[in-house]
Amino acid sequence: MNNIDLDFWLFIAGLGVFLFGMYHLENGLKGLAGKSFKRLLQRFTNRSWKGILTGTFVTAVLQSSSLVTLLALAFLGGGILSLNHSLGVVLGANLGTTVTAWIVATLGFKLNVAQLSFPLLAMGVFSYLLFDKRPFLKNLGTFLMGFGLLFLGLDYMKLAIEEVAAHIDLTQYANLGLWVFLIFGLVVTALIQSSSAMIVIVLSALNAGIIDLHQSVAIIIGSSIGTTSTLILGSLKGSADKKRLSLANIIFKTIAGLITFLFIDQLIFLTINYFNITEPLMELVFLNTLINVIGIVIFYPFLTPFTSLLNKWFQKSEPKGECKYIRNAIPDVPDVAIKALDKELKYIFDLTHEFILSCLRIKSGGKQKSSFLETIENLYKSIKTNVKREVPASTITNAIKKTVSALEELTLAVSYRRQEI
Secondary structure: OOHHHHHHHHHHHHHHHHHHHHHHHHHHHHHHHHHHHHHHHHHOOOOHHHHHHHHHHHHHHHOOHHHHHHHHHHHHHOOOOOHHHHHHHHHHHHHHOHHHHHHHHHHHOOOOHHHHHHHHHHHHHHHHHHOOOOHHHHHHHHHHHHHHHHHHHHHHHHHHHHHHHHHOOHHHHHHHOOHHHHHHHHHHHHHHOOHHHHHHHHHHHHHHOOOOHHHHHHHHHHHHHHOHHHHHHHHOOOOHHHHHHHHHHHHHHHHHHHHHHHOHHHHHHHHHHOOOOOOHHHHHHHHHHHHHHHHHHHHHHHHHHHHHHHHOOOOOOOOOOOOOOHHHOOOOOHHHHHHHHHHHHHHHHHHHHHHHHHHHHOOOOHHHHHHHHHHHHHHHHHHHHHHHHHOOHHHOOHHHHHHHHHHHHHHHHHHHHHHHO
């Protein structure tokens, strides 16, 4: 096995360690502040601009745009966030994820990150193993372990690329144009499901001189479009609103990416001459941030009309007697499932209220009243089935039991009327 083979496997190992570190970092942060950020998403997204700011902040802290966009998808499916406000959160998440690039560019290539990773790994692993019955310390250990693995993976990738740089010549692909690099970024990001990992790969290659700034920016733009695969996968079996959000994300990323791609030369000129940034790594992360800001500026004025347009698509009506909210909630986010269950209670109450009014208004015509009864009874059965399937048994609290009990009493009350029809 020659040196290039060894460097290749060192790079792949580094990428694997980096992704594993991101996974633990994300889980640790979810455990430390997951509920706080969920409440933040709910409270501060009643306006589109607030949604953008909240999405940016939460993503910057959680270091995962995929997690935040999936949370937005869960809140949308559970009827907690509107489509317009969810779009704001997704736009903000795209900007918030650029913080990873700034951390890597300012620390990862200026410090000995391997030396930094060792104490983080030691503290993280021991905290994780020794404090199994203390959730805060266990989650803190997961977080530190994730950070340590992230830095260690970065160091492996950096070492591998520095060694390979002497044997790789990409000038032969320069004649093919920047489109090749854009497609490369799109495909690889869609496969590895991590724009953060992609930015680290690009920064490592740029630092080693394997690619130039123009090629790096093209890959980053392609990577931004490639991240849409996360929402696509999350919305495949979801409600119409979930599909609308996924489509909106694709349209936003594609249009913003293509516009900035056409003006790569001008953006690089602006960065160097007007912002006086001359270090290649800083130029790339600045451009990465600038591209996302430009995308938000382009789309923000059109969010409301764009939402109206999206509402005309995927207009598949919900079948009568089927859940509207609980079946669209994500099981991994129990808080959303509970909120969705509350909405189902309100929905079945509204149906019951409508049935009572119909009884008062209608002296004859039992078929109409019978239709109401069948819808309510079928809906109750559907809710119970979905609660058992979607809400983990460990999260079923007294509040959920009371809600289901209220649903049962409503259904029994109207069922007695069936005998009179």
